Amino acid sequence: MDVKVMFLSNIEVKSFIIKYIGLFLVSLMLSLGVSFLSVNIIKNKVVENNQALIGNIISENPNMESNIVSIITQGNSKENLELGKEILEKYNYDNRISLRNEPIITSSIKSLFNLNALLIFVIFVMIFALVIYYLKKIYNDIKDMTDYVYNSSEGRNFEMNNKNQEGQIGLLKTELLKMTTVLKEKVELLNKEKIFLNDTISDISHQLRTPMTSLIILNDLMYEDIPKETKIEFLDKIKSQLKRMEWLIKSMLKLSKLEAKVIDFxxxxxxxxxxxxxxxxxxxxxxxxxxxxxxxxxxxxxxxxxxxxxxxxxxxxxxxxxxxxxxxxxxxxxxxxxxxxxxxxxxxxxxxxxxxxxxxxxxxxxxxxxxxxxxxxxxxxxxxxxxxxxxxxxxxxxxxxxxxxxxxxxxxxxxxxx
Structure with missing residues (x-):
């Protein structure tokens, strides 16, 4: 399977992507909300500025009320646009004017900056919280596995948390449990084999002690001045003991192989x-x-x-x-x-x-x-x-x-x- 496909099919990666997409959608909605508020702030300033403008003009020329109001409220009259441009250009008010010299923008910029700063801060906090959440989760899993390995190596029992969780970390925990179980079984088997070997050697030594003692006694007696018939009798006994020892050693070796499970039946x-x-x-x-x-x-x-x-x-x-x-x-x-x-x-x-x-x-x-x-x-x-x-x-x-x-x-x- 392709590494990229395996990566994307991982349960932890899927979970992170889903949460990240959710966070992105929330950020998008917040951004739209802030844009709407920003436009609304500028709108309020424009309305306020137009209200002041109409008030000043009408106070001097009351008969121009209907013309001025229709231009501001409907925005469909551009007959004297060029004249207005010429007049305002005399005072350096055109498209090249700096934002800080535009009174509407100047009076709104603080509110706009605060809104955008708040938006950036909220998005940062949400992304930071998401990253911390996953880092903490991964850290806890790694610490849990580290504690498990440490306690297992010291021969102490330790219960690992979330042993059956999904994903690569869950799979790693399962394989870790399998590995430590196999190692424990091998250690126990080695200890049993040591005990078995020790018992086998002790048993062979114990079982051979009696015939060996008899052989030593009979052998010593053979040096004595004894009749030929007695020597023949002793030789027969020695032969009998040697056969018994041979049978015993063969039987012990067979039994040891059987109990050690080294025979292929x-x-x-x-x-x-x-x-x-x-x-x-x-x-x-x-x-x-x-x-x-x-x-x-x-x-x-x-x-x-x-x-x-x-x-x-x-x-x-x-x-x-x-x-x-x-x-x-x-x-x-x-x-x-x-x-x-x-x-x-x-x-x-x-x-x-x-x-x-x-x-x-x-x-x-x-x-x-x-x-x-x-x-x-x-x-x-x-x-x-x-x-x-x-x-x-x-x-x-x-x-x-x-x-x-x-x-x-x-x-x-x-x-x-x-």
């Missing part, structure tokens, strides 16, 4: 039946060893949009948790279905259930239930599952009662175009 068509089959593979041996009755129910053609690899990681952890808490000869049911809004996977075990006090914290990382008997449990699997599912526009929650098993519900919401 794929948006592909995922068959839920295939997803469940993949997720069961790492858990088939424990299921078989514990003789758990496994049942899977659902339409094999149901799908959702997501990342099958990360989704498998989530389901593996949920199924692993259910298998670990299911007794020998227990049951594990996996049901899945869909409706127009979402797809749902329900994983139900017949284990000891979850205490109601533990339910609100079950998906927090490194949380171990008060009734948990697994010493090597870290409490990271369900937290990772929750992060993965929520990162794919999903939800997860659990229903459970003590001694009645646990029921995990995984909701995968559909997006437009699914």
């Amino acid at each position: 794929k948006n592909e068509k995922v068959n839920i039946n295939e997803l469940i089959k993949r997720s069961l593979q790492p858990n088939l041996i424990p299921i078989e060893l514990k003789n758990i009755d496994l049942s899977i129910n659902g339409d094999k053609n149901i799908y959702y949009i997501g990342d099958i690899n990360w989704s498998t990681e989530a389901l593996v952890n949920v199924i692993k948790n259910c298998v670990e808490h299911t007794p020998k000869g227990g049951k594990l049911q996996i049901n899945y279905d869909q409706n127009p809004l979402y797809s749902e996977i329900v994983i139900k075990d017949s284990g000891e259930g979850i205490d109601k006090n533990d339910l609100p914290n079950i998906f927090k990382r490194f949380y171990k239930g008060k009734s948990s008997t697994k010493e090597d449990s870290v409490g990271i699997g369900l937290a990772m599952a929750k992060s993965i599912i929520e990162s794919q526009n999903g939800d997860i929650y659990v229903k459970s009662e003590k001694n009645k098993g646990a029921e995990f519900h995984i909701i995968l919401h559909k997006t437009y175009g699914d």
Whole structure:
């Protein structure tokens, strides 16, 4: 758009032009009024002068009254105009006479000057008032924005006036509000990231402390004079601890990436039946060893949009948790279905259930239930599952009662175009 067109379409410019035109019309009317008064003043002086002239002539020549009066009142007799010119020229009274030597003008000039001076003063005051009005308005808006920026930079709340006003200043205020909001969000995000990084480092340090201590003790014992069988046993324990540390570090890194939202999840068509089959593979041996009755129910053609690899990681952890808490000869049911809004996977075990006090914290990382008997449990699997599912526009929650098993519900919401 042309700059000139944008300028003229501006609400503040429009308002100023309208008020200026109104002021011009008022000034024009005042000017016409002053002109009328000026003419009226001169008219009064001319009438007064003619009255004095007729009085002097008629007092000397009464018989000339009708002729003189008709000339003055009607102004249509110019028979003796040249004679009058000749007579008055003898006294230097003609078109070249100075204004200050003309008695009518001289007697009227003060009144005319005062009227015009008053007109100029009134017009000046009106223009000055209009300019001051707009300057004050602009100054107040600038001061308001300056105060807002200053208080925002100091971390104090400040309510800006006329946030929704029209025009370029209103647009500037809106953009300023947007900018400060974005900056505040970024500052908050940076603070959260600092806290998150600090917590992550603390968690990794805490979780590695126990296996590291075990490794140091076992390593020191290896220097002792001990039987070969004991050394082999210690080496097996060291190997086991190293594997545990490797798993823990990998899991922590995955969880940290998930919670920091730095992973790009794929948006592909995922068959839920295939997803469940993949997720069961790492858990088939424990299921078989514990003789758990496994049942899977659902339409094999149901799908959702997501990342099958990360989704498998989530389901593996949920199924692993259910298998670990299911007794020998227990049951594990996996049901899945869909409706127009979402797809749902329900994983139900017949284990000891979850205490109601533990339910609100079950998906927090490194949380171990008060009734948990697994010493090597870290409490990271369900937290990772929750992060993965929520990162794919999903939800997860659990229903459970003590001694009645646990029921995990995984909701995968559909997006437009699914």
